[in-house]
Amino acid sequence: MKAVGKASGLGAAVTVVLIGFNLRPALSSIGPVLDEIMQGLQVSAGAASVLTTAPVLCLGLFGPFAPLLARRFGIEATILLALAIVALGTALRGAGSLAPLLGGSLLAGAGIAIGNVLMPALLKRDFPTRLPLMTGVLSMALCVGAAIAAGVTAPLRVAFGGDWAAALASWAVPVLLAMAVAGLVWRHRLGRDAAGGPARLRRVGGLWRQPLAWQVTLFMGLQSALAYSMFGWLAPILRSRGDDAVTAGLVVSVSILAQTLASLPTPLLAARLRRQSLPAVALMLLSTGSFLALLAAPLAWQWLLAISLGIGMGGAFALALLLIVQRAGDDHAAAALSGMAQSVGYSLAAGGPLVVGVLYDAMGNWSGAGVLFGVVGLGGAVAGALAGRPRVVHAR
The missing domain is CATH 1.20.1250.20 (MFS general substrate transporter like domains)
Structure with a gap:
């Protein structure tokens, strides 16, 4: 959305930060507890490597669907859908067995792929005069999210009594927070453009x-x-x-x-x-x-x-x-x-x-x-x- 007044501009910027922050923890939180996952699920190193590689591959496989969805539903609604997929996939990993762990990681990777693709388009539309600044803000939020998840997941496992599944699933909470804030900021724009017509991307x-x-x-x-x-x-x-x-x-x-x-x-x-x-x-x-x-x-x-x-x-x-x-x-x-x-x-x-x-x-x-x-x-x-x-x- 194009900012209308300082409050609106601040809300849009905060939304970018929160969304960016949540597009990396699902990827960087596996590594710190990978040894515990291997021991708990009795899987080999080769099988465990799939857990780290498959979500990254999803970033490539599902990225092309983002413009298609945005043409149908609009940028904001599609990003919210992507966050919902990330939250669901992240929460599924809390089941503590291999199938939901892998399936949840794949789901989270698919949601992240859609968000990755649409965030530059959102910046291009909403911050045309502040593109360098907001691009830096987005990339910094992505890096901060990855760094915090990499550093905090192991202590979270300890805090949850050694439960690595609970530590991984806990990263769904900030995703839900980002969805709530984005929905509030975008509530008058979901599915609409600045002129009141459908907010759809063109082919x-x-x-x-x-x-x-x-x-x-x-x-x-x-x-x-x-x-x-x-x-x-x-x-x-x-x-x-x-x-x-x-x-x-x-x-x-x-x-x-x-x-x-x-x-x-x-x-x-x-x-x-x-x-x-x-x-x-x-x-x-x-x-x-x-x-x-x-x-x-x-x-x-x-x-x-x-x-x-x-x-x-x-x-x-x-x-x-x-x-x-x-x-x-x-x-x-x-x-x-x-x-x-x-x-x-x-x-x-x-x-x-x-x-x-x-x-x-x-x-x-x-x-x-x-x-x-x-x-x-x-x-x-x-x-x-x-x-x-x-x-x-x-x-x-």
């Missing part, structure tokens, strides 16, 4: 034949592949080099915190430039170089490298969101471009951690993964350099 065609759309898509996908490889494998890499489990986990947490700190200023600074190519290349090279250094540099450097890795990855993700809204001519094109970029992008991201594991099993060391990280990082830098040029996709 957009021709994007999949646009080179610029593919450049934005590849930048989103390759930086996501690097990020999810880090989420899944940085701690095992550090443990194989001599860190204990607690230290390796703290290094990952520091890196996630650095992502949070980098996500807000990056769009604000990048938007001041006519071209975003230089920051895109610099952030991808910083991420890649830091990740490669963590494979081989002395462990005494790991804290500094974790910070630089987080700055690079957090900034690259925020910039990817900014490029989606900047390269789209309006909110209709933004939804379509977001759907394309995130469906393809998160499909690539889901494959990254799996390929890292296959390479490690085949070679017995991290050299193959290092080559993969280098190729992904350089590819992302090239895509970012092209996507950063001041152009707009030509969509019908």
Whole structure:
């Protein structure tokens, strides 16, 4: 909605923060209690890895449905539907058995995919003069939600008497809070546009034949592949080099915190430039170089490298969101471009951690993964350099 007065603008901004915060805990809360899940359900490491990979794959598989639903029901109603799906999937994980745990994770991933795609379109429509700021706010909320869920889920398990299922299901509560606030703020706009007519997205065609759309898509996908490889494998890499489990986990947490700190200023600074190519290349090279250094540099450097890795990855993700809204001519094109970029992008991201594991099993060391990280990082830098040029996709 276009803000009418300060209160309305504040309500819209708070809604963006709450929704963004709740689009990551379902993904980042599994890892901290994965050992307890494996022990409690008597599943292998391979089966347990499905719990972390499948929801990310859902981000790619279900993203294309978001524009279709928004054309039928409107952006606000579709986002509320997505949050309801996330809440249901998150709550299902509290059943404490494998089938509802996996099914709930898949449901949550599907809801997150729809929300991911539509939030850039919402920003493009509601904050046309404050896009860099609100893009930074959204990306920061996403990072904060991931970081808090990663850090708080294990203590929640302890607070619930060792019940990992209750700890996972508890993340449905803030989703319900976000739904209540969004419904209140949007109560006069659900299904309606500013002129009083139906608030429907129009069908957009021709994007999949646009080179610029593919450049934005590849930048989103390759930086996501690097990020999810880090989420899944940085701690095992550090443990194989001599860190204990607690230290390796703290290094990952520091890196996630650095992502949070980098996500807000990056769009604000990048938007001041006519071209975003230089920051895109610099952030991808910083991420890649830091990740490669963590494979081989002395462990005494790991804290500094974790910070630089987080700055690079957090900034690259925020910039990817900014490029989606900047390269789209309006909110209709933004939804379509977001759907394309995130469906393809998160499909690539889901494959990254799996390929890292296959390479490690085949070679017995991290050299193959290092080559993969280098190729992904350089590819992302090239895509970012092209996507950063001041152009707009030509969509019908």
